Amino acid sequence: MAAAVPIDRECEVVVLGGGFSGLSAARALARRGVDVVVLEARDRVGGRSWTESVGGLRLDRGGQWIGPTQTRLQSLADELGVATFPTHTAGEAVELRDGVRHTYAGLIPTFDAPAAADAVEAILDLDLAALEVPTHAPWEAADAGRLDGTTLAGWMDDHLGSPVARDLLSVAVRGVFGAEPEELSLLFTLFYLHAGGGLSNLVRTTGGAQERRFVGGSQQLANGMADEIGDRVVLGSPVEVVRFDSDRDCGVTVTARRPGDGSWSVRAERAVLAVPPVIASRLDWVPHRPALRDQLAMRMPMGTVTKVHALYDRPFWRHDGLNGQLVADAGPLSSTFDDSPVDGGRGVLVGFVAGRDCRRFERDGLAGVKAVLEQLGRAFGPRAAEPLELGVQRWSEEAYTGGGPVALAVPGALSTLGPALREPVGPVHWAGTETATEWCGYLEGALQSGERAAAEVLDALGARS
Amino acid sequence: MATAEELAEAFADWRERSNGNPRLKKMVRGWDRVIHFVLADGGEGFTMEVRDGQLSELVPGQVGTPDVVVTGSSEDFCDMFWGDLNPSEKYMSGEITLAGSQADVMRIDAISMVAFLDR
Ligand SMILES: Cc1cc2nc3c(=O)[nH]c(=O)nc-3n(C[C@H](O)[C@H](O)[C@H](O)COP(=O)(O)OP(=O)(O)OC[C@H]3O[C@@H](n4cnc5c(N)ncnc54)[C@H](O)[C@@H]3O)c2cc1C
Numbered sequence A: 001m002a003a004a005v006p007i008d009r010e011c012e013v014v015v016l017g018g019g020f021s022g023l024s025a026a027r028a029l030a031r032r033g034v035d036v037v038v039l040e041a042r043d044r045v046g047g048r049s050w051t052e053s054v055g056g057l058r059l060d061r062g063g064q065w066i067g068p069t070q071t072r073l074q075s076l077a078d079e080l081g082v083a084t085f086p087t088h089t090a091g092e093a094v095e096l097r098d099g100v101r102h103t104y105a106g107l108i109p110t111f112d113a114p115a116a117a118d119a120v121e122a123i124l125d126l127d128l129a130a131l132e133v134p135t136h137a138p139w140e141a142a143d144a145g146r147l148d149g150t151t152l153a154g155w156m157d158d159h160l161g162s163p164v165a166r167d168l169l170s171v172a173v174r175g176v177f178g179a180e181p182e183e184l185s186l187l188f189t190l191f192y193l194h195a196g197g198g199l200s201n202l203v204r205t206t207g208g209a210q211e212r213r214f215v216g217g218s219q220q221l222a223n224g225m226a227d228e229i230g231d232r233v234v235l236g237s238p239v240e241v242v243r244f245d246s247d248r249d250c251g252v253t254v255t256a257r258r259p260g261d262g263s264w265s266v267r268a269e270r271a272v273l274a275v276p277p278v279i280a281s282r283l284d285w286v287p288h289r290p291a292l293r294d295q296l297a298m299r300m301p302m303g304t305v306t307k308v309h310a311l312y313d314r315p316f317w318r319h320d321g322l323n324g325q326l327v328a329d330a331g332p333l334s335s336t337f338d339d340s341p342v343d344g345g346r347g348v349l350v351g352f353v354a355g356r357d358c359r360r361f362e363r364d365g366l367a368g369v370k371a372v373l374e375q376l377g378r379a380f381g382p383r384a385a386e387p388l389e390l391g392v393q394r395w396s397e398e399a400y401t402g403g404g405p406v407a408l409a410v411p412g413a414l415s416t417l418g419p420a421l422r423e424p425v426g427p428v429h430w431a432g433t434e435t436a437t438e439w440c441g442y443l444e445g446a447l448q449s450g451e452r453a454a455a456e457v458l459d460a461l462g463a464r465s
Numbered sequence B: 001m002a003t004a005e006e007l008a009e010a011f012a013d014w015r016e017r018s019n020g021n022p023r024l025k026k027m028v029r030g031w032d033r034v035i036h037f038v039l040a041d042g043g044e045g046f047t048m049e050v051r052d053g054q055l056s057e058l059v060p061g062q063v064g065t066p067d068v069v070v071t072g073s074s075e076d077f078c079d080m081f082w083g084d085l086n087p088s089e090k091y092m093s094g095e096i097t098l099a100g101s102q103a104d105v106m107r108i109d110a111i112s113m114v115a116f117l118d119r
Helices: A021-030 A073-082 A112-129 A144-148 A152-159 A165-179 A188-195 A219-232 A277-281 A289-296 A318-322 A355-364 A366-380 A412-420 A443-464 B004-019 B022-028 B075-084 B088-093 B101-116
Strands: A012-018 A034-037 A051-054 A056-060 A084-086 A092-097 A100-104 A212-214 A239-244 A252-257 A264-266 A272-273 A284-286 A306-311 A322-328 A335-338 A345-354 A389-396 A428-430 B033-039 B048-052 B068-072 B097-100
Touching: A012 A021, A012 A264, A021 A034, A021 A272, A021 A443, A034 A219, A034 A264, A056 A144, A056 A345, A073 A219, A073 A443, A100 B004, A112 A152, A112 A165, A112 A188, A112 B022, A112 B101, A144 A188, A144 A366, A144 A412, A152 A165, A152 A188, A165 A188, A165 A345, A165 A355, A165 A389, A188 A412, A239 A272, A252 A272, A272 A335, A272 A355, A272 A443, A277 A289, A277 A318, A306 A355, A306 A366, A318 A322, A318 A345, A318 A366, A322 A366, A345 A355, A345 A366, A355 A366, A366 A389, A428 A443, B004 B022, B004 B048, B004 B075, B004 B101, B022 B101, B033 B075, B068 B075, B068 B101, B088 B101
Parallel strands: A012 A034, A012 A272, A092 A322, A239 A284, A272 A428, B033 B068
Antiparallel strands: A051 A056, A084 A212, A092 A100, A239 A252, A252 A264, A306 A345, A306 A389, A322 A335, A335 A345, B033 B048, B068 B097
């Protein structure tokens, strides 16, 4: 039985995590008159969405893009009066392959045309297979066990003859998941692609996941949701212990740190855990852990990604006929995009160091940072190697995130433990983009998961009265 | 604006190359569909059928119920059929649009890119 702890605050629902998912759950509940408290570990809301001022610019250190069919995200932006603008795409992209620079137009590097055709065919095969995997229950896919016993790399062995095509696909996968094809369950990969409209959609700027950005950055949307919820959002309060007694319907008590004030305990009828799976697993659970959910979380590691911003006085690459996009077969950067402000008054390139390249980068220290600058120079000319500033955001160092952009599922995870992803455990409900069935891994998915968790909680509270 | 004859000539070239391309044959296997091409710059457009792994000849006008509707300028269609234009550039700029079920759109997108790359 859970030991009694002194209670500092009682409410109907306590939400752990003030990212997009937690805030969307809390806001939906507050709008229905539910007494809700949000405990956020950091001294800001937004989680993996984090906009900071650097040299007078608002730069997104985490999630930043919005694309077609992300309707919740778009409505939220409309509601809060946050405008969007298209990613700059005019001009050619750069490919670095085997140390040689090529430029290309369109979606995919075309230098080695047969290899590119191989890659296009493979992406189509993956995307069509993905449509057969039900997003609400991937473990119910025909052949789920076999698909989950295979890695994406295994699938690539069977479907991609040319090493260049394999590289092209690996670069795309590295960027989307922050992981290597060897790490990803094929079942999970297909689920994820289905939820986001296909790999062909996830790698696209115009018409796809990287189509538009928010003027002033994505974190404004989290701030806007938090403002509506008001002082029931408590910052700087990392939860350490979750106590509930699954045998008796007597609510849940969470104990959190409070800045300068030791700890405090909040008691509620229901809790929504709106954190990445692995972060929920790091909590103390009293008297015992939510076993299956916890076991699943152990099989859902975070990806590995570091985001780099290079600032220049002008987006000079545009005058060279380039669109700021880079695709590279060797790191540190596997891709870049033009991240200049809407007026184009300053130049910004945003780059991703992901998966394998990111692990090497973390080991290399300063040499890794130097390698980024050299790579920018090789891709966009010597000026690119000398930015006014270079911002480096290492998501694996973040105590309350653990990596990024998203958690992935290793082979065997979803087919054996999948239903535990969303199944409530006693009074505990699960949100977070990892639990989404639409746009899993994205801001849109975070919003969807929060709304779904809020609906579950409302049902549960309604059944009580 | 390209004339109907120019379009037909370019398409005939595309069709011959496509029907002879083993990769494309594989990609349209079992995918029997009716495709309408709509000319954004006027003109009556045309219809193509994919049947038994082969592209049909172009039929003038919009015939039958389409599975996919491809809209673009006659010039872009000509360039695309001749293999001079990377269709993914035009999809990304929105100058050529594809409408249909998600799976059909994915497939025609990939097929047209492979036809360009594998020419
Ligand atoms: C580099 C990068 C680029 C990305 N790019 C995009 C993009 O362009 N477009 C897009 O849509 N998505 C993008 N994403 C993904 C997107 O940011 C996430 O899907 C989304 O922000 C997840 O929201 P969430 O609420 O599920 O989780 P999180 O944002 O992780 O929120 C969890 C919250 O819980 C808090 N927390 C953790 N532990 C505790 C605790 N013990 N007690 C209390 N609070 C706790 C955290 O501080 C955090 O605020 C990107 C992510 C990264 C890292």
